Amino acid sequence: xxxxxxxxxxxxxxxxxxxxxxxxxxxxxxxxxxxxxxxxxxxxxxxxxxxxxxxxxxxxxxxxxxxxxxxxxxxxxxxxxxxxxxxxxxxxxxxxxxxxxxxxxxxxxxxxxxxxxxxxxxxxxxxxxxxxxxxxxxxxxxxxxxxxxxxxxxxxxxxxxxxxxxxxxxxxxxxxxxxxxxxxxxxxxxxxxxxxxxxxxxxxxxxxxxxxxxxxxxxxxxxxxxxxxxxxxxxxxxxxxxxxxxxxxxxxxxxxxxxxxxxxxxxxxxxxxxxxxxxxxxxxxxxxxxxxxxxxxxxxxxxxxxxxxxxxxxxxxxxxxxxxxxxxxxxxxxxxxxxxxxxxxxxxxxxxxxxxxxxxxxxxxxxxxxxxxxxxxxx
Numbered sequence: 001x002x003x004x005x006x007x008x009x010x011x012x013x014x015x016x017x018x019x020x021x022x023x024x025x026x027x028x029x030x031x032x033x034x035x036x037x038x039x040x041x042x043x044x045x046x047x048x049x050x051x052x053x054x055x056x057x058x059x060x061x062x063x064x065x066x067x068x069x070x071x072x073x074x075x076x077x078x079x080x081x082x083x084x085x086x087x088x089x090x091x092x093x094x095x096x097x098x099x100x101x102x103x104x105x106x107x108x109x110x111x112x113x114x115x116x117x118x119x120x121x122x123x124x125x126x127x128x129x130x131x132x133x134x135x136x137x138x139x140x141x142x143x144x145x146x147x148x149x150x151x152x153x154x155x156x157x158x159x160x161x162x163x164x165x166x167x168x169x170x171x172x173x174x175x176x177x178x179x180x181x182x183x184x185x186x187x188x189x190x191x192x193x194x195x196x197x198x199x200x201x202x203x204x205x206x207x208x209x210x211x212x213x214x215x216x217x218x219x220x221x222x223x224x225x226x227x228x229x230x231x232x233x234x235x236x237x238x239x240x241x242x243x244x245x246x247x248x249x250x251x252x253x254x255x256x257x258x259x260x261x262x263x264x265x266x267x268x269x270x271x272x273x274x275x276x277x278x279x280x281x282x283x284x285x286x287x288x289x290x291x292x293x294x295x296x297x298x299x300x301x302x303x304x305x306x307x308x309x310x311x312x313x314x315x316x317x318x319x320x321x322x323x324x325x326x327x328x329x330x331x332x333x334x335x336x337x338x339x340x341x342x343x344x345x346x347x348x349x350x351x352x353x354x355x356x357x358x359x360x361x362x363x364x365x366x367x368x369x370x371x372x373x374x375x376x377x378x379x
Contacts, residue, residue: 114135331362
């Protein structure tokens with residue numbers, strides 16, 4: 001089975017399957033056979049990249065945390081498979097452990113480094129943040145991601161405050177927990193505006209509001225019984241998140257920063273839609289220096305090992321503006337940047353960006369940093 005067939009036929013099929021609830025239930029009945037089969041399907045994809053060999057003075061014992069029965073519904077985007085592959089070829093001992101158990105804090109102390117695969121589901125994410133806080137700040141263990149970087153993950157409201165405080169360029173945004181102020185805002189703003197819920201990826205929870213009447217209806221719902229979201233157990237309650245609608249933005253740009261390496265690609269908007277995220281219309285080519293510098297500044301302020309910064313270019317403001325950022329995101333290939341058909345990355349050194357060829361899984365690059373930091377802390 002060749003790489004092109006896997007990429008063009010199997011991956012899209014698995015992606016579709018992963019979002020069909022009744023198929024997921026079917027997978028639960030045969031989970032071990034399904035997971036093992038799917039792992040084999042992506043072995044070729046994982047292997048089709050350059051390996052990063054560590055030079056450590058000592059090797060850590062690593063715990064990879066998972067939830068519940070560890071069913072991998074969508075192996076194409078499952079970070080644990082990349083983590084395991086990296087640890088195996090570096091001959092680093094590891095264990096998979098169910099962090100959802102009641103006694104999780106008792107066995108977690110045996111690990112030197114704890115790697116978490118943070119879910120974007122609000123309930124699981126809250127669990128993860130709480131347990132990383134305890135593991136890192138109380139038990140003193142090295143965690144990836146760190147509590148500092150995971151705290152704002154999947155929290156657009158908090159990110160909005162941080163972009164303001166750090167003076168980062170971002171799409172003009174109005175966030176309020178006050179009913180009267182929110183109603184006053186729509187009396188003076190220019191429509192259309194974009195409404196978002198605090199959590200969500202792939203354009204879920206993002207809608208366009210075209211007039212004051214629609215905005216008022218949403219505000220009144222939010223500040224009363226709450227507004228339903230795509231999470232059946234979660235409502236948008238007592239806050240609004242309104243962004244300026246940026247005219248004539250034909251794409252948004254994702255820039256990924258890991259250490260001094262940068263990757264990225266353009267996400268094009270489908271016809272008759274204002275959202276590029278989640279559409280899977282990708283173009284890979286040179287990245288603008290301005291956008292890369294903005295992404296580095298964001299990474300530095302958020303103190304993240306790895307971060308993806310989504311931006312768009314505004315003719316009105318004559319610059320790239322941050323839409324949002326994330327420390328976890330969908331990764332389906334080791335080619336996160338290609339220039340003239342050549343995969344690689346930008347190396348940022350001496351205040352310059354230089355393109356280097358190479359195919360790397362960004363999870364490998366992230367773990368390289370984490371393991372090196374742990375090793376250096378032992379000196």
